[in-house]
Amino acid sequence: MQNKYDVLIIGGGPGGAMAGKAVAEAGLSCCIIEKRPAIGAPVRCAEGVGNEISELVDLDPKWISSKIEGALLVAPDGQTLELNPEMAGNEVGYVLDRKIFDRELVWKAANAGCDVFVKSRASSAIIKDGKVCGATIESGGKTVEVYADVVIAADGVESKFARWCGIDTTVPMAEIETCVQYLMTDIDIDPGLNAFYLGREVAPEGYVWIFSKGERTANVGIGISGKMCKEGKRPKDYLDAFIAEHFPNGKIIELIVGGVSACKPLACTVADGLIIVGDAARLSDPITGGGIINAMYTGKLAGEVAAECIASGDCSKKALMKYDTEWRSSKMGKGLKRNYQVKEIFIKLKDEKLNSIVNSVNKLDMEIFDTKYLIRELVKYNPWLLKDIGTLKRLLD
Numbered sequence: 001m002q003n004k005y006d007v008l009i010i011g012g013g014p015g016g017a018m019a020g021k022a023v024a025e026a027g028l029s030c031c032i033i034e035k036r037p038a039i040g041a042p043v044r045c046a047e048g049v050g051n052e053i054s055e056l057v058d059l060d061p062k063w064i065s066s067k068i069e070g071a072l073l074v075a076p077d078g079q080t081l082e083l084n085p086e087m088a089g090n091e092v093g094y095v096l097d098r099k100i101f102d103r104e105l106v107w108k109a110a111n112a113g114c115d116v117f118v119k120s121r122a123s124s125a126i127i128k129d130g131k132v133c134g135a136t137i138e139s140g141g142k143t144v145e146v147y148a149d150v151v152i153a154a155d156g157v158e159s160k161f162a163r164w165c166g167i168d169t170t171v172p173m174a175e176i177e178t179c180v181q182y183l184m185t186d187i188d189i190d191p192g193l194n195a196f197y198l199g200r201e202v203a204p205e206g207y208v209w210i211f212s213k214g215e216r217t218a219n220v221g222i223g224i225s226g227k228m229c230k231e232g233k234r235p236k237d238y239l240d241a242f243i244a245e246h247f248p249n250g251k252i253i254e255l256i257v258g259g260v261s262a263c264k265p266l267a268c269t270v271a272d273g274l275i276i277v278g279d280a281a282r283l284s285d286p287i288t289g290g291g292i293i294n295a296m297y298t299g300k301l302a303g304e305v306a307a308e309c310i311a312s313g314d315c316s317k318k319a320l321m322k323y324d325t326e327w328r329s330s331k332m333g334k335g336l337k338r339n340y341q342v343k344e345i346f347i348k349l350k351d352e353k354l355n356s357i358v359n360s361v362n363k364l365d366m367e368i369f370d371t372k373y374l375i376r377e378l379v380k381y382n383p384w385l386l387k388d389i390g391t392l393k394r395l396l397d
């Protein structure tokens, strides 16, 4: 490991990997440090991504566990709503194999010229005259100081780096989705559909997902709001009850736990000498919890902006703001803002209201499915929605 790089990247997830590749392709020196001994493992993810991932990377079939053609929503009362590709939007795409996917993204960065060190943990930020200048790193039993013109914090949901740099990264307890997931096999599923189960009894302020990993195998998981977790009512309690009912004979071959933020993005994602990307910047979707593509997009953008600023000799917060401004005005940034508000409406709905919505969507003519039609019909069958509908309509338009 050198003691000075143009860009130092903390974390070897999708955000860090895309940043490393972009910086190296711009011809600058860079280094990814990853605290775990292996990139991509253990997987803490349901691995679902929308089709738009192919705008960021050429998909390799060996990263893909399943191609997803639609989504199945299951209401609290058991009614189902099958969403076809046009309606399912981001839920149509792929279930990845992240052990391979994450590793290959980092290989791409390494092939472009980025250094990579595993089992190397950033333990503090180096800050001089208010500017982030590098990190102290524990690697191979040694403590080293590594300097950089720009540090990219891509250290995921558990991110500490930005906090060490004085940025408030707190996620309110109610906006942390606490998750448990089993990789299950020998279960009856439709391998082309991802399923979502809603309801207070199933997953309070969250949902249960079944994401197909191929024939008879799936990631079966749950996320519930941190504020709903109590003794005997933890995510694992709900998930075990769900599995006892739906897959009593399935075999669990992996268990993971993790957290997802469902809050607003950080108020500002840059500082002097620092850019924050992906989950570290709280950029996962507040409704679905999905953050792989957002991390990839912001990682790439961060790498490009860092390279430009280094070339112009100005890595101040003001110069790096280009990154913050660009992602906020992007389709992703606008989507995050809208989905946060939609989540705030839906999280308060009682089960009967969810049932009623699913029931009325089931009556729609799917051939003419558009936002205006959806809103009009929803209000027709659920007049109580009028209170929220103004906001909802503005958000969906």
Ligand SMILES: Cc1cc2nc3c(=O)[nH]c(=O)nc-3n(C[C@H](O)[C@H](O)[C@H](O)COP(=O)(O)OP(=O)(O)OC[C@H]3O[C@@H](n4cnc5c(N)ncnc54)[C@H](O)[C@@H]3O)c2cc1C
Binding pocket: 010, 011, 012, 013, 014, 015, 016, 033, 034, 035, 036, 044, 045, 046, 047, 048, 049, 120, 121, 122, 123, 154, 155, 156, 157, 158, 159, 160, 179, 180, 181, 221, 257, 258, 259, 260, 277, 278, 279, 280, 284, 289, 290, 291, 292, 293, 295
């Ligand atoms: C249960 C669960 C299910 C999910 N399902 C989905 C899904 O289906 N689809 C989807 O899009 N998203 C999903 N997500 C979210 C998704 O996993 C993240 O949004 C995505 O991984 C974010 O990428 P990232 O690069 O920002 O962070 P990460 O992938 O978390 O990578 C951060 C890396 O930084 C490393 N690191 C942390 N601190 C340090 C340090 N001090 N020094 C060095 N390295 C450090 C970590 O070890 C980690 O490897 C899920 C998350 C959970 C928990």
